[in-house]
Structure formats: structure tokens, C-alpha cells
Amino acid sequence: MKSGKGGFTSRLKLKRIQEAISSGKRLDGRGLEDYRDIRVKTGVIEKADGSSEVFIGDTRVIAGIEISHGPPFEDTPGEGILICNAEIVPLASPDIEPGPPDEVSVELARVVDRGLRSAGIVDFSKMEIIPKKTVYVINVDLFVLNHAGNLIDASTLAAVAALRSTIKPIFEVRNGEVVPSGRKEPLEIKSTPVSVTLSKIGGALIVDPTSEEEDAMETRLTITLDEKGNVCAIQKSGPEALTPEEVRKAISIAASKAPEIRSKIIGGT
Amino acid sequence: MSSNEEWRRVDGRRWDELREIRIESGVLPNADGSAYIEMGRNKIIVGVYGPREMHPKHLARPHTGILRCRYHMAPFSTEPRRSPAPSRRDMEITMVMRYALEPAIFLERYPRSTIDVYAEVLQADGGTRCASITAAAVALADAGIPLKDLVAACSAGKYEGRIVLDLNDHEDKYGEADLPLAYMPNLGSITLLQMDGLLSPEELDRCINLAIEGCRKIYEVQREALKRKYEAKKEVEGN
Amino acid sequence: MKTFENRELVLPGDVLYIGRIRAGENTYRFGDKILATRIGLVEYGRGTVSVIALEAGYQPLIGDLVVGDVVDMELGFWYVDIDAPTLAQLSVPDATGSPYSPEIVMPDILDVGDTIAAKVVDLDRKRIPILSILGKGLGRIEDGLVIRMTPSKIPRLIGKKGSMVTMILKETGCDIIIGQNGRIVVKGRSREQEDMVVKVIRRIEMEAHTTGLTNRIQEYLRCWKEGRL
Numbered sequence: 001m002k003s004g005k006g007g008f009t010s011r012l013k014l015k016r017i018q019e020a021i022s023s024g025k026r027l028d029g030r031g032l033e034d035y036r037d038i039r040v041k042t043g044v045i046e047k048a049d050g051s052s053e054v055f056i057g058d059t060r061v062i063a064g065i066e067i068s069h070g071p072p073f074e075d076t077p078g079e080g081i082l083i084c085n086a087e088i089v090p091l092a093s094p095d096i097e098p099g100p101p102d103e104v105s106v107e108l109a110r111v112v113d114r115g116l117r118s119a120g121i122v123d124f125s126k127m128e129i130i131p132k133k134t135v136y137v138i139n140v141d142l143f144v145l146n147h148a149g150n151l152i153d154a155s156t157l158a159a160v161a162a163l164r165s166t167i168k169p170i171f172e173v174r175n176g177e178v179v180p181s182g183r184k185e186p187l188e189i190k191s192t193p194v195s196v197t198l199s200k201i202g203g204a205l206i207v208d209p210t211s212e213e214e215d216a217m218e219t220r221l222t223i224t225l226d227e228k229g230n231v232c233a234i235q236k237s238g239p240e241a242l243t244p245e246e247v248r249k250a251i252s253i254a255a256s257k258a259p260e261i262r263s264k265i266i267g268g269t
Numbered sequence: 270m271s272s273n274e275e276w277r278r279v280d281g282r283r284w285d286e287l288r289e290i291r292i293e294s295g296v297l298p299n300a301d302g303s304a305y306i307e308m309g310r311n312k313i314i315v316g317v318y319g320p321r322e323m324h325p326k327h328l329a330r331p332h333t334g335i336l337r338c339r340y341h342m343a344p345f346s347t348e349p350r351r352s353p354a355p356s357r358r359d360m361e362i363t364m365v366m367r368y369a370l371e372p373a374i375f376l377e378r379y380p381r382s383t384i385d386v387y388a389e390v391l392q393a394d395g396g397t398r399c400a401s402i403t404a405a406a407v408a409l410a411d412a413g414i415p416l417k418d419l420v421a422a423c424s425a426g427k428y429e430g431r432i433v434l435d436l437n438d439h440e441d442k443y444g445e446a447d448l449p450l451a452y453m454p455n456l457g458s459i460t461l462l463q464m465d466g467l468l469s470p471e472e473l474d475r476c477i478n479l480a481i482e483g484c485r486k487i488y489e490v491q492r493e494a495l496k497r498k499y500e501a502k503k504e505v506e507g508n
Numbered sequence: 509m510k511t512f513e514n515r516e517l518v519l520p521g522d523v524l525y526i527g528r529i530r531a532g533e534n535t536y537r538f539g540d541k542i543l544a545t546r547i548g549l550v551e552y553g554r555g556t557v558s559v560i561a562l563e564a565g566y567q568p569l570i571g572d573l574v575v576g577d578v579v580d581m582e583l584g585f586w587y588v589d590i591d592a593p594t595l596a597q598l599s600v601p602d603a604t605g606s607p608y609s610p611e612i613v614m615p616d617i618l619d620v621g622d623t624i625a626a627k628v629v630d631l632d633r634k635r636i637p638i639l640s641i642l643g644k645g646l647g648r649i650e651d652g653l654v655i656r657m658t659p660s661k662i663p664r665l666i667g668k669k670g671s672m673v674t675m676i677l678k679e680t681g682c683d684i685i686i687g688q689n690g691r692i693v694v695k696g697r698s699r700e701q702e703d704m705v706v707k708v709i710r711r712i713e714m715e716a717h718t719t720g721l722t723n724r725i726q727e728y729l730r731c732w733k734e735g736r737l
Contacts, residue, residue: 008589010577011621016653025699045392046310048345058298062391064345085344087353091316091387093299097324098339098387100354141344141353145314145389146297301565320565320593331634334593373520375536375545380635382593410520413563413660415534415545418521455521455543495519495547499562499717 009215017216018202028057028210033253035208038264040157042165050166050187054158056208058148063158064141065166067187069178072128072135080127080135084113086142086155093147093211105144111195111235112142112155115224118232119193121163129171134178136171138163138187149211152222152235153261156195161265164189193232194261195224196254200242205250207257221247223254227262273431279439280309287423287435287483292404292494294411302412304494306404309437310394315404317412320382334379338367340401342390362398369402369451369461373416374409384414395438399423399449402461407491411498419491420460422451423483425476427468432475434483448476452484514552517717518544518559525557532558548660549717562717564660566689568592568637572628575654575687576639578618584608586618588626588639590689591659596637598626603641623649625685625693649685652695653702657709659690661716665709672712672722679729680705704732 020027030036036057045051050065072079086109090096101109127136140162142155166187171178199209199217209217219238226232231251236242242250273284282288288309297303300316323329340362344353355363370386386408388401399422406420426436428444441447446466452459459481468476509526512518524535525542534546535558544550548559568574568590576590578598585599600608603617618624625646630638641647657665665686666673677684682696682705692709696702708725715721731737 008577008579010623010654012623012649012652012654014621015651020699023699029703045312045345047348047392047394051345060297062343062345064343064350066345066348066350068349085353087343089341089387089389090339090385091297091300091303091314091318091389094318094321098341139344139350141350143343143345143389143391146299148298302563322589322593322595379593410547411563413546413561413565413658416520417536417538417543417545419519453521455523456538492519496517499517499547 009212013212014216017213021201021204021206026206027212032204032206033257035257035261038157038261040161040264042161049168050162050164052158052161052165054154054161056150056154056157057210058146059150059154060144060146061151061154061158062143062145063155063162064143065162066139066141067166067168068137068139069129069134069171070137071133076124077132078128079124080122080138082113082117082122082124082138082140084109084116084140084142084159086112086144088144088147088151092144096147107235107237108151108155109142111152111222111233112140112159115156115193115195115233116140116159116163119191119224119226121160121189121191121193122187123190129178130173136168147211149214150197150208153195153197153208156193156224157261157265160192160194163187164192164265191226192262192266193224193226194258195222195233196257196261197222198250198253200238200240200246205246205253207253221250223251225255225258229255276431278428278433280437284431284433285479285482287486288437290487290490292407292490294407294494295498300408300412302408302410302414304404304407304411306400308396308400308403310392311390311397311400312392313388313390313397313400313404315386315388315401315408317384317386317405317408317414319384319412320379320414321385323381323383329381329383332377332380334376334382334384336367336371336374336376336384336386338363338370338386338388338405340366340388340390340398342393342397346390346393362401365461365463366398366402366405369422370405370409370420372458372460373406373418373420373453375415375417378415384409393438395436395441396424396449399451402451403487403491407494410495418453418455418458419488420451420453421484421487421491422449422461423480423487424449425480425483427466427472427476432472432479434479446472446476448473448480450477450480450484452481454485454488510552512550515549517547518550519547520545524550524559525552530556532556534559534561534564561660563658565593566591566659568596568628568631568689570628570631572688573625573686574628574639574689575623575625575649575685575691575693576689578620578622578624580620581614586614588624590637590639590687591656591691592637592689594636596626596628596639598624598639598641602629602639605642618648623654623693625649625687645685649693652683652685652693653706655692655694655706655709657690657692657713658716659688661713662686662688662690664716664721665692665712667722672725675722675726676705676708676729679733680708704729
């Protein structure tokens with residue numbers, strides 16, 4: 001039996017979270033702009049073409065990559081496809097019921113997807129197999145095993161780390177049919193985006209919220225940046241508004257935190 | 270045909286040898302109990318919640334608790350990738366998993382409540398239902414849910430005309446028969462029994478006995494996993 | 509016939525005794541044997557064998573002091589989450605001391621999201637815990653840090669005749685409400701005091717199955733007070 005279940009957050013706890021943040025020291029002892037410990041492992045699923053497991057504190061996400069082939073999207077006939085799918089499975093938290101993906105997991109997949117795509121993580125124009133007919137398809141599957149807050153940053157990190165570890169099967173055309181050639185090569189990575197998620201609690205901005213802090217937050221802002229410092233995705237999610245000054249401040253905090261997070265995958269295994 | 274003693278399987282095992290098996294308990298911070306199992310290339314994680322209030326309320330039963338299971342495979346657990354939506358196979362395994370675990374649990378002590386057991390297959394290599402049940406029993410014990418005994422599970426079957434223990438994916442696909450079995454060693458109770466393929470009554474008997482022997486070995490690994498958590502702490506204290 | 513040493517670590521399904529003896533807590537009889545149902549330490553008593561569970565959820569008993577959150581309400585009563593197998597119920601008379609009347613605005617008394625200290629006063633036919641907040645020290649908790657501990661380890665936190673908790677109170681200067689359900693409310697004059705109590709509770713939780721715990725915790729607290737941690 002574990003102590004410290006997730007789930008319902010009482011007013012008493014919410015009050016404590018806010019008091020802690022206004023004192024500059026969060027309930028778990030962190031400063032407002034501190035991340036929890038970040039750990040990244042790759043090659044955790046040998047059967048996948050690429051994989052990773054990311055821990056941010058108690059949050060735990062696995063990413064698996066499969067490279068296959070299929071028809072291109074109608075509006076981008078000459079380009080390869082990247083599809084993100086995310087599941088927050090019911091063992092991840094006491095609040096999650098089995099069933100089809102809810103809006104939280106769909107948002108999660110889409111925000112990660114936008115970050116990877118906008119950053120140009122791979123060169124989509126070099127992914128044709130049969131011109132205008134068959135292209136490489138990259139499936140990114142995200143699997144949340146323990147939900148302790150800030151799923152977006154953990155999932156983006158997991159997706160990028162898994163893609164960086166991916167060994168791509170090379171397909172070729174034989175008698176008009178696409179077949180595996182039997183050869184493989186590392187997937188060429190063009191960019192390494194990372195996301196930084198901030199929560200506004202009691203008017204203050206904090207990074208890397210825990211799930212209890214997410215219960216207490218007024219709103220949330222995720223900013224994804226590439227290594228050149230360009231912003232490649234933004235998502236505001238949560239009921240309350242932000243001022244333009246708060247948004248600017250959040251972007252500058254994100255820009256200052258991004259290299260530290262990126263070092264976990266570029267320097268990592 | 271070489272003798273059974275010399276013969277080796279595709280992965281180098283003897284006919285009566287289990288794959289390498291590793292179990293760890295208490296791996297998920299949010300769950301009330303949890304376990305992770307690697308059995309050959311199988312990788313499965315199980316989380317247990319409860320006993321807790323049943324939602325929706327109308328499913329609660331006034332005189333007994335309910336065990337709910339879910340067996341589910343990650344999209345990246347197989348080659349090629351599988352659809353995230355639950356398949357008919359997942360539904361059937363979910364059900365037999367519930368029947369395999371139910372006899373071990375004092376459900377009548379928890380009227381109106383539910384115990385939820387969630388198994389997520391991260392990598393599949395044959396025998397995932399047995400490995401899921403084995404891990405689930407450890408997760409239930411880790412959750413502090415009173416059990417009559419641990420439930421260990423393992424398969425036996427027939428491959429290239431020989432009776433073998435603990436079939437891997439290749440042997441399951443190309444073999445002649447597969448018989449998954451779950452067992453509570455201290456009670457002598459079989460709680461899961463399925464068979465797929467063709468066996469003579471005499472071969473069937475040998476498969477059941479072999480699978481039970483396999484369960485006994487797995488039971489020891491389950492026990493070590495549960496004990497390790499406390500032994501590690503004792504060492505800390507000693508230093 | 510004993511099959512283990514006293515206080516040895518046992519697991520569900522372990523045969524603890526063969527022969528005639530009373531099956532105590534966390535054990536059951538199967539034929540002529542007594543088996544364990546939980547991970548814990550076996551205890552052979554006079555004519556009985558039981559297991560002190562190391563992992564166990566909360567099973568409410570009449571008279572328990574519990575800490576819980578109000579999670580829902582219906583006409584005349586509130587649902588309270590006390591980490592039991594079912595939600596507990598608190599009726600208006602058990603909250604106010606007077607019968608329910610339609611003029612009562614329930615959220616003015618207790619609202620969803622409130623945390624309360626309560627007594628388990630009854631278990632109804634369906635074993636649903638019935639709570640009361642009438643009594644000294646019971647009712648809504650206005651401030652404090654709520655932390656959780658495995659309920660079966662609460663006796664270690666209290667100690668023999670309250671020795672452990674008394675020492676923690678004295679050394680840290682915090683107020684503590686200990687719910688039998690494993691929820692503990694800590695209220696100190698500073699974050700440092702409260703954080704120390706949290707550390708102590710985590711340590712007791714980790715080492716609940718070991719001996720000499722009170723002395724080690726005392727030493728730990730002394731180090732903290734002398735600034736040696």
C-alpha cells in the first residue's frame with residue numbers, strides 16, 4: 001500500500017501549495033524555476049525501431065518508434081508522415097479509467113506532434129519511396145506509466161530521445177511493390193526541440209508542475225524551442241488568462257531552461 | 270531424433286528450462302501496488318488500485334467486492350506496430366486473467382468495492398498472459414490485498430514433436446500445442462487452464478505436470494521479488 | 509508445529525503453522541494448516557498465530573480517529589474519502605448535533621474540498637463507515653500539511669503508549685493529528701519544523717519492520733536540532 005495517492009486535491013493542500021509558491025520554495029523543496037530530476041534511457045524496447053524511457057521526478061513516459069510506409073497526406077504528396085499517439089493508461093493514476101483516449105491524451109499527442117513537426121526534426125521532403133504514392137511513415141507512440149504532472153515535457157523529451165535512437169529500416173521498390181531491403185541506417189535528425197511547461201499559481205510562474213500543482217494552477221503554458229532558440233510550438237491550456245507580460249516572461253524562462261533539458265538527451269546515452 | 274537431454278531449442282534452452290525471469294515489486298509511485306516482469310523478451314508492468322469505491326456506483330455489489338482486470342498491449346510491443354484499440358484477444362485475456370486471480374483474493378471482505386488490476390504489455394514475446402498473471406499476483410501482494418496464495422503462471426506445450434516448458438513467441442506460433450496454466454502452489458489449485466493445438470491425453474498430462482513444475486520455479490522468483498524490498502532496507506540499517 | 513521463527517518475514521500463502529491453533533490477524537486456515545495472507549512479520553502468541561502486516565490498506569473500525577476529504581454530498585449527508593474500501597458517510601446530525609431540516613445550507617457547514625478529522629462511530633449493514641465530527645478536536649481542519657503513511661505502520665508512529673509521537677512533538681514543536689487511516693496532519697510554526705516531521709515519518713515508514721526504531725529517530729532528531737543533518 002502506497003502513501004501519497006494522487007486524485008482529489010483538498011482545499012487545505014491547494015492553500016499549502018499556494019503559500020509555498022509565494023514563499024519561493026515549493027512543497028517538494030524546489031525553487032520556482034527548478035525542474036525535478038530528469039533521467040533518460042534509450043533502447044528500452046528492443047523490438048521497436050527506436051525507444052526511450054523518460055523520468056521527470058515520478059512522472060514516467062515510454063516512447064516507441066516504428067518506421068513503416070504508406071500513402072502521403074493529400075495536401076503534402078511529396079512528404080513523409082509523422083504521427084504521434086499518446087495513451088495515459090489507467091495504471092498511471094487513480095483518476096484514469098480504461099477507455100478511448102480522452103481530451104488530455106489527445107492534447108498531449110498533438111502538442112508533442114506540433115513541436116516535432118515545426119522544428120523539422122526530420123527532413124520530410126526526403127522521405128518519398130514512390131513519388132507521390134508511397135512515403136516513409138514515422139509512428140511515435142507515447143505511453144504514460146506514472147502521471148505525476150508535466151506530461152507534455154516528459155513526452156516531448158521521450159519522443160525526441162526515441163527518434164534520436166531510431167535505426168530506420170530502408171524500403172525499396174521491387175516489381176512496383178515496396179519491400180524492406182534488409183538494410184538499416186540511423187534516422188537522420190535535423191533538430192532537437194524541447195518543451196518547457198509553466199504553470200501560473202497565485203499569480204506566480206513555476207516550471208515543471210507536479211500533478212498537485214496542476215490541480216492548483218490557474219493556467220498552463222507550454223513553449224517548445226529548438227536548439228537555435230526559435231519557438232516551434234506554444235500551447236496555453238487552463239481556464240484563466242495571461243497578460244502579454246506574463247507570456248513574455250514565460251518565454252524568457254523557457255528559453256533559459258531549454259538548454260539544460262536538452263543536455264539530458266544530447267549528452268545522454 | 271536426439272535424446273531430450275542433448276536437444277536444444279531455438280533460443281538454446283533445454284526442453285524443461287524457463288526463460289530468464291526477473292521480477293521487481295513496487296515500481297509505480299501512484300499505484301497502491303505494482304510489479305514489473307521480464308520473462309525472456311517479454312516486458313510487462315502491472316499496477317493495482319484498491320480496494321476502492323466502485324465507479325459507476327450501480328456496478329457495486331452489496332455482498333462482495335469485484336475484481337476488475339485489464340490486459341492491454343502498448344502499440345510498440347509487437348512487430349509490426351499494433352493498433353492502440355483493445356482487440357478481441359485483449360478482451361479474452363482480460364477475462365481469463367480475472368478468473369485466474371479471483372480465487373486468490375478474499376473478495377467477500379470488500380462489499381461494494383473494486384480492486385483494479387491493470388497489466389500493460391510493453392514488449393511481447395509469447396506467454397504474455399502468464400507473465401501478466403505472475404506479475405499481477407506480486408502487485409496484489411505489494412498492494413497489501415490479503416491473498417490465499419501467490420498465483421504463478423507459465424505455459425507448457427509441444428514443439429517439433431517434443432513437450433517443452435515456457436514457449437516463446439516462435440514456439441507458440443510454429444509449435445503444435447500451447448497450454449497456459451496458473452497455479453497456487455500451497456493450495457494445489459489450478460486457476461487458469463487453456464489449450465490450443467493438438468495433444469494426446471498422455472501428452473496433455475505431461476504438459477500439465479511440466480507447467481506446474483514451471484509455476485513452482487516462478488513462485489520462488491515472485492517470493493524473492495517481494496522479499497527484496499525489505500531485505501534491502503535491512504542492509505541500509507546495518508551500515 | 510511452528511514453521512518460521514518468531515518475527516520472521518512471511519508472504520501470502522506461507523504456511524505458518526501445522527496443527528491446532530487459532531488463526532489470528534492476516535492469516536487463515538486451510539485444512540490443518542494456517543497460512544499468511546499478507547506480507548509481514550509472523551507472530552506466534554499463546555494459542556494463536558498472526559502476521560503484523562507491512563503492506564495493508566485501511567480497514568475502518570468503530571472508534572478510529574480518521575482524517576478525510578469531503579468529496580461529494582447528497583441531501584442530508586456528505587461523502588468523505590478516508591482511504592477505506594468505500595467512501596464514508598457523515599450525516600447532518602453527526603456534524604451539527606441537531607436533526608436535518610430543509611433550511612440547512614449544507615455547504616455552509618462543510619463543503620466539497622474540506623478536510624476533516626472525524627471518528628468512525630458505526631459501520632452500517634453494508635460496512636460503510638459512518639462518521640461523526642461531534643467531539644473535542646474533531647471537525648474541519650483549517651490549516652496544516654496532510655501526508656500519508658501506510659495505515660498498518662501507524663502504530664509504529666504512535667509508539668508504545670505514545671512514546672514515539674510524544675518525542676516527535678517535543679523535539680520539533682509541531683502539532684500532529686494522526687488518523688488511523690494513515691493520513692496525518694502536521695502543523696508547525698515554520699516550514700522547517702514541518703519538513704522535519706515529514707522526514708521522520710518517511711523514515712519510520714521505511715524502517716517500520718526493524719527494531720530499535722525509537723532510539724534511531726531520537727538520534728536523528730537530535731542531529732537535526734544541533735544542525736548536523
